[in-house]
Amino acid sequence: MTADSDRAVLDAAWGHISQTRDATVSLGSFTRQRIERTIALVAGIGSAALGAQAFFASLGSSEELPGWHFSLTLLAFGPLAAMVLAGLIGRGVRVAAGIFAVSFVVCLALWPVVTAGSVPEPGSQPWIYFLVNISTLAAVLAFGLPLQLVWTIGAPLLYGLVRLIQGGFVVDLQVPLILDVSFALLLGGVLLALGWVFRSVAANVDATRAQAVDSYAAAAAAAAAEQERFAVAAFMHDSVLAALISAERATSSRERMLAVAMAREALTRLANAEQDAGEGSDAPQPVGAVADDIEREARELGVAITVRRAFPDDAPAIPGRVARALALASTQAVANSIQHAGGMGLAVSVTASTVGGADAVPGEGGAGEASVRITVSDTGPGFDLQTVPEDRLGIRGSIVARLAAIGGTAVIDTGARGTAVTLEWKHSLR
Known part of the structure; x- marks a missing residue:
């Protein structure tokens, strides 16, 4: 509780x-x-x-x-x-x-x-x-x-x-x-x-x-704890164990892809548990929508920032679940900066690039690759990532696990001059 x-x-x-x-x-x-x-x-x-x-x-x-x-x-x-x-x-x-x-x-x-x-x-x-x-x-x-x-x-x-x-x-x-x-x-x-x-x-x-x-509160707390235990048990059985069993039994490429998808879904649900947010629609979203979401969430945290945008207007759209994961992970990085560094020098940038897409020749396997990169940086005192307690999920769960769930990467560079959190997601253009 x-x-x-x-x-x-x-x-x-x-x-x-x-x-x-x-x-x-x-x-x-x-x-x-x-x-x-x-x-x-x-x-x-x-x-x-x-x-x-x-x-x-x-x-x-x-x-x-x-x-x-x-x-x-x-x-x-x-x-x-x-x-x-x-x-x-x-x-x-x-x-x-x-x-x-x-x-x-x-x-x-x-x-x-x-x-x-x-x-x-x-x-x-x-x-x-x-x-x-x-x-x-x-x-x-x-x-x-x-x-x-x-x-x-x-x-x-x-x-x-x-x-x-x-x-x-x-x-x-x-x-x-x-x-x-x-x-x-x-x-x-x-x-x-x-x-x-x-x-x-x-x-x-x-x-x-x-x-x-007091007795009513204690009984209600016990009931809530029991419901929470049942919910976690159901989640572990339905998502995590099912993904593990599927991976263990996978013998073909299709079965392995299905196991990976199930594992990603379980990680996403685990990462979104704190916000009680599901995956929602997977309709493609423009890259600019991610920047808009970061600015809106930052305002709700009490900080008015302008996200630096470096991507063309015709940048490829990204799946809805990816856009939400990137926005939520970036918001968590912003919240961490405000809480632990006082928001000193806080800056956010969103970039998108495409490699090989324009030169790819249809039918010859020359598909290009598009990527979205988000950087959240500040000039605070930094911290030692190795000393973060295991039960603190702001970085491990809300950032690293969330990006892993969508097949992305999260790199945290911190030191005396500040901290930079880089989130990147790549996908192939076909």
Whole structure:
């Protein structure tokens, strides 16, 4: 399996999952993101309702000292409004909730100071009491589990302490205050537990989902590898072994020619396996079509080159499979030059020549010979051909084997001054 095939398998696996904007946030957060968004939205709506109740209660409050009421309500309800807005729109929820949770603790700490001299009525709740559990909810949105526990337990207890300080620790105030604190602790514990449960379930769903995708990808990769093995086995049996058996059993000139043709076809299919290209039509093609193909393929590789053409307009056409093999081998040489030499001094030339064709006398066996030669050269640092690993088929398979399949030759001349790849194919004119 190649890297491209592995990537294709993973793409196929993810293709079975919704690809909306929210669904592609990040690996392993598919459900968690939705749970967080739902919690923030519900928290925003609930906080707006309780906050409105506390705000209207604060309008008639007379416990604060003159000049402190506006500052304290601004410190409490300003961050609360920002938290509600953030929860409704789903942006900046953690920051806004964290600011409110801290600002509420500051308000509680200031409460004995701003209410100095006032005596609370037993069984009554000041407006700040309605914000106690909102601060617990804010901690659930903003902090990790340890700080959530601190706020869930600490905020109600701090409220009870400051009310006792305000009332001078009178006995009549203690029993109703214990009930208020107990109710805040219970409600805060429920909010904390719900947040923890929902997030844990979402995390488990994400983990299970990721495992399912991995299992699917592994199964698909195994199936693809098995199919590839069958395809290679079928190719080896149908083409390579058949050609070898035919060559071994050939006894006549015709049978030997057939074995050579079968071997060439097998080499061509092997050389074209990477591009998944078959032989296609064998209709004659002009030599200029090969140069055009090289220029087009080079542009697709990101290099604009002009192939130097040295052949007459009436140059003999060449078979289609030969033209494709020459163009593909030349393109591989261009790709090698771009990859390993940076395309330094890259030049491509296509020449065609005919020897003896015009002077041949029909009926006297004087057939001429035509040849096509393509040279791909660069001025890069060159390389040592003997050190190229055996599993690198860019030269051996895509160039040398491809030319061998059509009866051509490939010569690679490389050194410190650059590399030149010469491809040549000859055929007789009859």
